[in-house]
Amino acid sequence: MSLVRLNIKGISYSQTQNGAYALILNEIDGERKLPIVIGAFEAQSIAIALEKEISPPRPLTHDLFKTFSDRFNIVVKQVIIHKLVDGVFYSSLICERDKIEEIIDARTSDAIALALRFKAPIFTYKNILDKAGIFLKGEQDITTTDNEDDFNDEDDILVDALLADLEEDQKENPKNNLSSKSLEELNNLLDEAVANEDYEKAAHLRDEISKR
Template sequence: MVPVEVLGVRQQQRDQEIVVLLFDTAAELAVPIVIGAREASAIAMAQAGVATPRPMTHDLLRDLLGAVGVDLDRVEIVALDGGIFFAELVLSTGVRLDSRASDAIALAVRTESPVLCSAEVVAAAGVEVVDLDQQKEVEKFRHFLDHVTAEDFTTPEGPSDLGDDTPP
């Protein structure tokens, strides 16, 4: 298992898919995982520190773990099979729970828990981030994450600067 940074969510321009990007800094590989709009919203809102008036599902899971005195030790992306990423929640009790990768990442962001990824998954799905254009894209994305709001995900158009080709 290798530690990865959750860069955030992004809508791909070519096919309109939404992905969460995990970045293996040691290998300089980005692992894109296709996710749904709700999961994208949950991850982006947590990364932006947006609080909702009522708890969302991932907030409820975080609060439930806290109420029973259990921590989320880490999230592990353990396998990739047929284009589907498999994850496990590893609790402080040693219990491992099967999870969708998007839900696991949304919970990890809320609990500030590390995300690890199988080296085999990084090797199979990782995309090199080496040229200047790609690095600029990562920086644009980080800028977007710093400025995203909950309202960006409640309008039909979605986030205003997702997929924008102009520099921040």
């Protein structure tokens, strides 16, 4: 499968979904955009990395990871968004230390926040872009989460529709509908998922347990 290189067009805040942001990636040799729903913390971390003049008083988690990696001569060479399942993107960090390459699983929002800090290229596979890519008419660059004027009205509608569709998918998909489960039920489901080697489901459950 062929890889397609992406760059970051920007971040848009949803007018209808509180606390939800859409990270918009753009294929370099094309016009399609890949929108990815991310949380507020990840949006802030990515926005700070995009805005070179902003420096937080204390290092954010991704800044700490970068400092740690630099100290131990670990380099993130590239990020690959390699899978899309039930509206969730899965990514890998391609890292190198002492000429030994390692592949590390990562949430896409974390992977992109780190790619910015390491100045590493971002790729996805053509079939993922064929499946999830969209066309947006607004072509201005976006560098911060609060610059909402950079998207035109049609773009905002598309982004909001994306977020609404994702929310609906999560309601319909039992794997993603975890908010109504008790902590005990989540731990039981996690044990069951690990026993069945359903690691994707286990990752969702682990994240929900961590949030609790």
